[in-house]
Amino acid sequence: MRRTAALGSAGALVAGMLISGAVTAPTATAEGRHHRVSEARGVELAAARAARTGIDWKDCPTDWGLAKKIECGWVTVPLDYARPDGKQIRIAVDRHISTGTEAERQGALLYNPGGPGGSGLRFPTRITSRNPLWVNTAKAYDFVGFDPRGVGHSAPISCIDPQEFVKAPKADPVPDSEADKLAQRKLAAEYADGCAERSGDMLPHMTTPNTARDLDVIRAALGEKKLNFLGVSYGTYLGAVYGTLFPDHVRRMIVDSVVDPARDNIWYQANLNQDIAFQKRWDDWKAWVAKNDSVFHIGDTPEKVEQAWLTLRAAAKKNPIGGVVGPAELIGFFQSAPYYDSSWVPVARTWSEYLKGDAQALVDAAAPDMSDIKGNIASENGNAVYTAVECTDAKWPTNWRKWDRDNTRLHEQYPFMTWANAWMNLPCATWSAKQRSPLNIKTGKGLPPVLIVQSERDAATPYVGAVELHKRFKGSRLITERNAGSHGVTGLVNPCINERVDAYLLTGRTDRADVTCDPHATPKP
Numbered sequence: 100m101r102r103t104a105a106l107g108s109a110g111a112l113v114a115g116m117l118i119s120g121a122v123t124a125p126t127a128t129a130e131g132r133h134h135r136v137s138e139a140r141g142v143e144l145a146a147a148r149a150a151r152t153g154i155d156w157k158d159c160p161t162d163w164g165l166a167k168k169i170e171c172g173w174v175t176v177p178l179d180y181a182r183p184d185g186k187q188i189r190i191a192v193d194r195h196i197s198t199g200t201e202a203e204r205q206g207a208l209l210y211n212p213g214g215p216g217g218s219g220l221r222f223p224t225r226i227t228s229r230n231p232l233w234v235n236t237a238k239a240y241d242f243v244g245f246d247p248r249g250v251g252h253s254a255p256i257s258c259i260d261p262q263e264f265v266k267a268p269k270a271d272p273v274p275d276s277e278a279d280k281l282a283q284r285k286l287a288a289e290y291a292d293g294c295a296e297r298s299g300d301m302l303p304h305m306t307t308p309n310t311a312r313d314l315d316v317i318r319a320a321l322g323e324k325k326l327n328f329l330g331v332s333y334g335t336y337l338g339a340v341y342g343t344l345f346p347d348h349v350r351r352m353i354v355d356s357v358v359d360p361a362r363d364n365i366w367y368q369a370n371l372n373q374d375i376a377f378q379k380r381w382d383d384w385k386a387w388v389a390k391n392d393s394v395f396h397i398g399d400t401p402e403k404v405e406q407a408w409l410t411l412r413a414a415a416k417k418n419p420i421g422g423v424v425g426p427a428e429l430i431g432f433f434q435s436a437p438y439y440d441s442s443w444v445p446v447a448r449t450w451s452e453y454l455k456g457d458a459q460a461l462v463d464a465a466a467p468d469m470s471d472i473k474g475n476i477a478s479e480n481g482n483a484v485y486t487a488v489e490c491t492d493a494k495w496p497t498n499w500r501k502w503d504r505d506n507t508r509l510h511e512q513y514p515f516m517t518w519a520n521a522w523m524n525l526p527c528a529t530w531s532a533k534q535r536s537p538l539n540i541k542t543g544k545g546l547p548p549v550l551i552v553q554s555e556r557d558a559a560t561p562y563v564g565a566v567e568l569h570k571r572f573k574g575s576r577l578i579t580e581r582n583a584g585s586h587g588v589t590g591l592v593n594p595c596i597n598e599r600v601d602a603y604l605l606t607g608r609t610d611r612a613d614v615t616c617d618p619h620a621t622p623k624p
Contacts, residue, residue: 134181141180142312149174149320159193163252165220166227169195174320176248176313178304186300190313191252192245192320195223199238206350207321208240208604209314211247213332213356215307216484218251219244232590235601240327245317247310249301249484251477256298256305256487258290261479265467268425271416272519273510284499287525294487295531302532305487311341315348325350327604331587332356332560336365338549339540339568347545351604355552355589359564360540360571366489366527367496370520371505372561377520378513380437380558380584387621388447394624395451408433411450420453421462430519432465437515437558440585443622490527494534502528542573549575550603552596554618556584569613576609583618593619 152175159171171193178186197204210222222244225233233242246253274280294302314337318326327350330338335354342349359369385401385408398404412426419425432449435442445464453461468474496502506521527534549572553565562579569577578596580588589600595616602608 137181138308138312141177141183142315144183145177145180145312145316146319149176149316150322152320153322154192154320156194163193163220165193166224168227169193169223174245174313174317176316178254178301180309180312188248188254190245190248190317191220192243192317193220193223194241194243195226195237196241197237197239198226198234203238204241205239205605206241206323206325206327207243207318208236208327208329208351209243209245209317210328211245211314211330211334211337213330213334214250214481214485215247215310215333215488216250216481217333218246220246220251232592232597236604239605241321243317243321245314247484248313249298249305249487250480254301255480256294256301256483257480258294258297258483258486259479261472261475262469264479264482265475266469267423267428267467268419269427271426272430272522273426273514274518280503283522284525287522288529290486291490291526291529291531294483294526298483298487299531302487302491305484305491305532306535307337307340307488307492308344308535308538310337310488311344314341315345318348327351329353329589330355331589333358335560335564335568336360339572340538342546342549342572343538343540343543346543349545349547349549351547351607352549353552353589353600353603354549354568356557356560356586357551357553357565357568358560359567360537361567362537362539364564364567365493365537366524367493370524371509372563373559374506374509374513374515374517374520376556376561377434377437377516377558380556381515383556383584384436384443384446387443391447391624395447397447397450397454407450407454411453420458421466423466424462427519428465430516432461434516434519437584438586440583440591440619440622444624447624486524486526487532489524490530490534491532492535493537495524495527495530497528499528540568540571542571546572547574547607548609550600550609551575551577552580552588552600553577554580554583554585554588556582557586558584559586577613579613579615580618581615585619591619593617 154172154174156170156172159165159169173189174192175187175189177183178188210219212219223242226237226242248254249256326348328338336358338352338354339360342352382401385404388395388397388404389399389401392399398407412429415425415429433446436446449460449464502521506517510517551565551569553562555562565577569575578599580596585591588596593616
């Protein structure tokens with residue numbers, strides 16, 4: 100999936116990327132094995148119920164903001180799959196039926212955009228908007244989106260008042276002193292406490308394996324014997340977990356921009372690796388800005404662009420722009436450039452306008468809109484789910500000295516995102532809910548070939564993740580977009596990739612060997 104930018108609990112506006120890290124998982128205990136057996140039985144029972152009940156499709160609520168011809172419904176799942184007859188929650192789903200003939204139809208294609216914390220409900224709009232990349236697939240598949248547990252309309256969780264969450268300016272995420280670090284640690288601990296106070300009954304069950312179980316129940320409710328799935332960003336880890344738990348339930352699976360699924364990477368180490376990758380992609384963007392200095396007038400070398408960034412950052416720290424945009428808000432806005440190529444021009448143009456004297460454009464882009472109550476609720480909810488899933492999925496270091504040592508070291512060479520990312524994830528160090536051990540991702544009996552798509556220089560999900568999943572899912576195929584780094588490759592125009600995605604979804608066919616594609620077009624100012 101992909102996540103939009105969200106305010107970190109410790110005061111930094113940072114991207115909700117799918118990454119955080121964990122300590123090596125301990126050996127499974129007998130109690131743990133018994134719990135997994137209970138969960139496996141629970142999901143079988145829940146899926147059987149859902150298959151009998153189906154989904155009562157109706158017009159979508161108007162305040163969901165979805166186009167006509169998209170239908171909405173609910174799927175009921177256990178909060179705790181080890182207790183399938185206990186508390187139930189409802190998962191919001193939507194669909195647009197396939198556009199082709201009955202003979203062309205192949206079933207439903209489910210989608211997760213990432214996060215964790217992202218809503219997939221806009222996926223069917225790829226049909227209503229006639230997105231040219233998906234017209235062929237739309238003839239064969241119903242496009243089905245859903246809000247994962249805890250997200251949006253699916254038993255949403257919260258950790259702090261949304262208006263308080265978005266207000267600005269926040270503290271500079273880069274600490275100047277031990278006192279600054281102590282203040283951020285206090286904010287992170289308070290945020291973790293807020294999650295427990297506001298959503299405590301949900302937290303122990305906010306895990307990727309439970310979302311994968313929900314996905315299987317949705318599959319059953321749709322009347323599908325096997326799952327067709329497209330996962331982007333964190334959605335790739337969801338797909339990897341689903342493929343491990345339910346290998347013989349998979350029909351087609353595409354994972355795009357891949358989380359490294361190694362157990363010792365989920366999630367603490369993953370965030371550290373992300374800091375390095377973001378710096379590299381930030382450097383790519385600076386080189387592009389310098390190359391186009393005749394348009395933007397920011398600096399004609401990457402070094403001059405970096406100096407302009409540091410100057411802007413220092414000025415905003417001393418006197419927040421418009422009274423609301425400080426270093427944290429700048430990072431929240433500027434980090435979209437290393438995240439997505441589609442942001443290269445808008446970010447550079449806004450910066451250029453600021454240097455010409457138009458500060459309002461930067462304020463409009465980087466500051467929160469306190470009047471957007473609905474949007475602020477969604478932003479806070481997304482961050483709450485991100486935190487809950489990553490903190491509960493895996494065990495995190497609890498010793499502050501380790502966090503301090505690791506992030507201080509990284510910041511020396513990779514300063515762009517390191518401390519902002521650290522504070523965003525620090526609530527996991529004082530998390531109250533039981534932290535699980537990550538699943539060992541592997542090939543199970545019946546798993547068909549999985550199509551893996553990845554750009555070489557992706558900031559949010561470094562390339563090594565795709566290579567690792569490729570090793571673990573036997574028979575998978577890897578498409579590499581070389582010399583490219585935008586996140587979410589299947590949404591970009593690149594015929595070398597688009598044609599293979601279509602062929603796989605429509606026929607199940609993959610190339611005889613892995614494929615390397617030239618990059619998509621570089622943005623033009």
